Amino acid sequence: MSSNRIISNCRNSLCSSHHRYSLPPSGSLTPSVDDKRSTKALTKFGQTLEINLLDHNIISSKGHSCLKSLHNGLFIDGL
Incomplete structure (x- = not known):
């Protein structure tokens, strides 16, 4: 979470991971x-x-x- 989200009173956020740069680079979704x-x-x-x-989106050369x-179950809705 960036400080910009907190300062601007953000209510929602997204997260992304690019598996091309994982170690080892799997490209797995x-x-x-x-x-x-x-x-x-x-x-x-x-x-x-x-x-x-x-x-939380996972992105690779194979898609997303x-x-x-x-x-x-990792998420809490309705905050």
């Missing part, structure tokens, strides 16, 4: 353990600030996927 951990941490941090994490559709 499957969420990694780190993707899930960071999503859970950002969701909890956002809840403290009343900022709703809408989704959305963690919310794969692991909805």
Whole structure:
């Protein structure tokens, strides 16, 4: 969460990961353990600030996927 979101009283946010630059660069659209951990941490941090994490998108040369559709339990709706 950037300070700009907090200062501008942002209510919602998105997160993106580019798997082309992961180590090793897999290009996989499957969420990694780190993707899930960071999503859970950002969701909890956002809840403290009343900022709703809408989704965490994974982008690679193979396309994109959305963690919310794969692991909805990581998200808290309706903040």
